Structure formats: structure tokens, C-alpha cells
Amino acid sequence: MTKLTVAAVQAAYVLMDRxxxxxxxxxxxxxxxxxxxxxxxxxxxxxxxxxxxxxxxPIWDGxxxxxxxxxxxxxxxxxxxxxxxxAAARQAxxxxxxxxxxxxxxxxxxxxxxxxxxxxxxxxxxxxxxxVAGSSNRPGPALLVTLVTGAMNPWAPATTK
Numbered sequence: 001m002t003k004l005t006v007a008a009v010q011a012a013y014v015l016m017d018r019x020x021x022x023x024x025x026x027x028x029x030x031x032x033x034x035x036x037x038x039x040x041x042x043x044x045x046x047x048x049x050x051x052x053x054x055x056x057x058p059i060w061d062g063x064x065x066x067x068x069x070x071x072x073x074x075x076x077x078x079x080x081x082x083x084x085x086x087a088a089a090r091q092a093x094x095x096x097x098x099x100x101x102x103x104x105x106x107x108x109x110x111x112x113x114x115x116x117x118x119x120x121x122x123x124x125x126x127x128x129x130x131x132v133a134g135s136s137n138r139p140g141p142a143l144l145v146t147l148v149t150g151a152m153n154p155w156a157p158a159t160t161k
Contacts, residue, residue, distance in 0.1 A: 007037035007094075015049040016066075018073040022047060022084050029092040037094055038119075044099035045112060047081065048073035051101065074103035074110055082115065082123055090121030102128065 009028055014020035025042065034040055045051070051070050075081045077100075089096035095118055102113035113128040 004039060005037045007034050007040045009034070009040060009042045011042075013046050013049040016069045016073050018048040018075065018081060021049065022081060025085065025098065026088045029088045029094065029096070035092045035094060039095040039097065040089075040092070042096075042098040044114075045101050046098055047075055047100045049101075051110075070101060070110060071103055071108045074101040075113075076105050077102055077113070077115070077126065078123065085115065086117050086121035086123055088121075089117040089119060093119050095119055102126070 011024065011028060014024060025047070028034060029040065048070070051066070081100075085096065085098060096116070098115050098117075100113050100115060102111040103109070111128040113126050115126050116124040118124055
């Protein structure tokens with residue numbers, strides 16, 4: 001039987017600061033204790049942080065400014081941010097599953113997405129939430145990791161692509 005060691009990272013992100021949060025991911029993946037794992041899993045919406053104001057009525061004046069910040073700091077896939085995550089997985093020699101807020105390259109729709117990287121730093125795929133215009137159900141290589149780890153975001157039914 002093959003043994004798989006999984007590290008579940010419990011850490012704080014730097015809210016709405018993609019660059020600083022990516023640096024924190026790189027630092028955490030450089031830890032020898034984390035590198036002892038085969039698979040490293042980070043929390044939902046880790047980059048650039050959980051948009052706590054999004055699930056309810058406006059909680060303070062300026063919600064529009066928070067959304068603009070989220071759209072600015074969200075991760076486009078692929079991008080320099082995903083390149084950094086892949087490089088960090090490769091340097092650590094681990095498979096990486098990490099939650100992000102994803103923004104399409106052209107537009108302002110935000111997806112609650114999980115990215116899956118192999119130990120060579122290749123982006124294997126992603127799962128994201130259905131329910132936005134144009135979403136579809138397209139299984140990909142990420143589906144196997146999703147089934148094995150149970151790595152699904154709790155906000156809504158997920159779709160793989």
C-alpha cells in the first residue's frame with residue numbers, strides 16, 4: 001500500500017495583499033516540516049484572503065471599495081501569481097492544493113477556486129464554483145485530487161476545469 005503524507009496548513013493570510021500572501025505561502029512551503037509531506041493543502045480563499053463582507057448585507061459603508069480591492073488582488077489563472085505558486089511547489093517537492101479568489105483576465109467576476117499543482121510545479125487544474133454566467137461542468141485532472149482529498153469549497157457546488 002502506498003503511503004501519502006498530507007500537511008494541512010493552518011495559517012493567516014495577509015488580507016487583500018496578494019504579493020504578501022504569496023510570499024507567506026513560499027515561506028511556509030520552505031519549512032522542512034511542511035516539505036516532509038507529499039501533499040500540502042492550504043485553506044479556502046487563502047490568496048488574497050476571505051471576502052467576509054460578500055455573504056450578507058452591506059456591513060459598513062464602503063463595501064464597493066472592498067470589492068474593488070478584492071478584484072484587484074484576486075488571482076488571474078494563469079499569471080505571475082500562479083507561476084510563483086508552481087515554483088514554490090516545485091522547490092518544496094510537494095503537491096500543492098491552495099484556495100484562491102480567482103478573477104478572469106477580462107472582467108470582474110470572482111470565483112472561489114482551488115488550484116492543484118504537482119511536485120514539478122505544473123498547474124494540474126482547478127475546481128471552482130458553478131452558478132455564474134458561462135460556467136460549465138468540465139472534469140479535469142483536478143477531479144482525482146478533489147475526490148482523494150475531499151478538497152471542496154463549502155460555499156456552493158463545485159465544478160472542475
